[in-house]
Amino acid sequence: MRITTHSTTADFDAALPAQRRRPARRPPTGEDPLLRAAYRLCLRTTQVHDPGIFALIQLMPAVLRPPCWALWAAASVLDDLADQRDAQQAEREARVQAWTQALQCDLAAGTSTDPVRRALVDTALRWHLDLSSLQGAVTSTLDDVNDRRFADWAEWRAWCEALVPWVDQVRHLFEQAGAPMTLRLDRQQDYKRFIDGAQLTDILTDLSADLTQGLLLLPQEALDAFPGAEDDLRQGSWSPATAALVRELTGLARRWVTRPAMTRGMHPGAATVLDTAACLMRAQLDAVDAAGHTLLQRAPRPSLVTRTRILVPARLRSGLAWSLTPFTAAGPRQPAVTVREPSPADDANLRPPPAHLDGARPPRIAADRMPAHVAVIMDGNGRWAEQRGLPRPEGHRAGNAAAHEMVYGALEIGLRHLTLYAFSTENWKRDTEEITTILEAIRRDLDEGPIRNLDVRQRWLGHPDKLPAELVQALLREERRTRNRTGLTLTVCINYGGRDEITRTAAALAQATRAGAIDPHLIGEDDFARHLPHPDMPDVDLLWRTGNEQRTSNFLPWHTTYAELYFTPDHWPDVDRRDLWQAITEYSRRQRRHGGATHGMRGRS
Structure with missing residues (x-):
């Protein structure tokens, strides 16, 4: 200290x-x-x-x-x-x-x-x-x-x-x-x-x-x-x-x-x-x-x-x-305290992900064909519930199991970075009950979810405005608790908007320039990237969206510039780790050019 x-x-x-x-x-x-x-x-x-x-x-x-x-x-x-x-x-x-x-x-x-x-x-x-x-x-x-x-x-x-x-x-x-x-x-x-x-x-x-x-x-x-x-x-x-x-x-x-x-x-x-x-x-x-x-x-x-x-x-x-401030005295002593896991990254207590119910195993993907970073727009929860005559919030509860499956599948196949779009800045327009259900489910997962003892480093990307203070503190707590883990880095985007992220990053860059830390005439892409909320987040290799929609919805615009896009019709609660593996398999078959030419082709990809 x-x-x-x-x-x-x-x-x-x-x-x-x-x-x-x-x-x-x-x-x-x-x-x-x-x-x-x-x-x-x-x-x-x-x-x-x-x-x-x-x-x-x-x-x-x-x-x-x-x-x-x-x-x-x-x-x-x-x-x-x-x-x-x-x-x-x-x-x-x-x-x-x-x-x-x-x-x-x-x-x-x-x-x-x-x-x-x-x-x-x-x-x-x-x-x-x-x-x-x-x-x-x-x-x-x-x-x-x-x-x-x-x-x-x-x-x-x-x-x-x-x-x-x-x-x-x-x-x-x-x-x-x-x-x-x-x-x-x-x-x-x-x-x-x-x-x-x-x-x-x-x-x-x-x-x-x-x-x-x-x-x-x-x-x-x-x-x-x-x-x-x-x-x-x-x-x-x-x-x-x-x-x-x-x-x-x-x-x-x-x-x-x-x-x-x-x-x-x-x-x-x-x-x-x-x-x-x-x-x-x-x-x-x-x-x-x-x-x-x-x-x-x-x-x-x-x-x-x-x-x-x-x-x-x-x-x-x-x-x-x-x-001028009234204070509350300390409360009565509790007879004892329940202690949570004694270590934020106690390797002895980490366990492998549970096996798939059908015994499915991940495909073998060559190392040079594996994406480093997969980002997922988890779409279709509400429509899944409506098709079954259920209130929309029930779809979000069901979607939690699919999110857990993505983590399990990512660990099994050896993915290094997985980013999930859980709640956007535009989602505040939805019904209050639906919003409450989404945010409460996230907080409950942080407190007692099934990924607590997996080798997963958890991070949050988004803005705290409007979010319940308890949720924000839980997110920050899990970031600190898991920061030394070396397996999968799971980033959950909550109250996140891509344009908002770019605007705030530009403001931070301007502030650094005003403070004399950066020469404004020499600003490059690396300078901008260093002022992003998570400067060490790699570019997205594969952007996958479920729910039969084909748009990026203000999700990670800086990181997805060269991402391969992959859209599937199933609603989010219907997918499991096998769908992630299929998305990665599809990615491994694609030829990425990043603006260059290949097989005699010229022009932009």
Whole structure:
């Protein structure tokens, strides 16, 4: 967990007028003295390990501070276990695994002999937190046991995402207290960049300490842009290349943490917390810039005057905002908690897809004839139901089985990417009951569907506007839970429109150009592709539509430019994995030219 704003509590307290200084919120006062002591330990752990985070927690509602201490103390303990340089790599990894496995047992028992876990379990039971979502972060912590190396910014950003589940827990606390931290879900890229900026700020600040341990937590892509900088850094030499690299990275981090649109529409108290974090990080980056060669000797810190100027008004603003907000106290403790699968990608628990009822097996397709990416427009659910005298929503329920069959068939034949068009931006014009049925079926599948334990990496493509918050959170949760799986990548398009995607990508590209990250005179297709919601999604090789319709319906226009089109008459609920195999077999027989000539033919394909 490498995020901190590098401000001490003593600095914060000193910045407050004497009559405004107040002690930190006392831990929950129950009958159990061990529990009170556990929360006090979490308070001190957060205060010492992450003083900047502690200062930000002090800007939160008083009722939410103890559970936040418990969450961050747990993150700190795991971080320390992974970073203990006095132990061998295998021993450190075993310690992290032992701690997390003990947490699973403690959650089931409702208490713990370990004080930090005792407070964390109490927090989970009082505030109804689902700690299984933290397993992705734990997996990343296990990876931190090894010396990290990143080939490019994409790998580096994937590492940064380990922080997101911890932030999600804090968001859930706000919701449980009756003061939702309403995140603008249409600004997801802003949130991701904000976290990236926080991590990069921390890395630059701790550069001297990391280098003494042989760590250089920067992507090779960034280092290669300044020849000689990597060798100079590893040798502790401050050179023109090193100075240029640091100057470039501080500017990049400053742009990433400056996201004014991120807090628009948010509760003013929550907005103050995030805005203050951004201010503290910009001050930290100013200190990094001013440090010069001393950056390689010690961690720079902003001055007390700078921290005072940021923290005092922030405390006043947040205090006023929260004083006008009614809060709900923590609910009664549940006697125990049901723990979901303990790992987001536990290979030992993954299973093969169930066999076809008729024993059908996939055809053998030569590797050079296999499509890498098949996209499917699942059409005909409503008409299938109407033909049988059923309400249209029943067709969507029946269509779920066909979607599962596509996943099973894709895994069996070895397809790498499958994208399903589940709900378009135009589908909001349909009957309310039909819309509700579609979205509820998707959410239920995410929670308990039959593909949870398959080797499937799940992703969502679409826009969050109008979607139920529970569905959006479930989609994001499954993305994080399955992000390390290496089998089939399943992308489900929900509230998706192709023109909308292109418009938003163009806006993101324009924003990057305005920020100076891209030269507008040199923009190419690769630049556009990098700003798509899923830049790593390959072009579609085969676009298949059921339901006897022959149109693409605003589906993946950028990715399907050269796709082979395949239309079939059956309604979606009537198809199974054999139809997918037939579509792939048909694809394998076609000659793809991509605008070139073949067999003496000229002209466009």
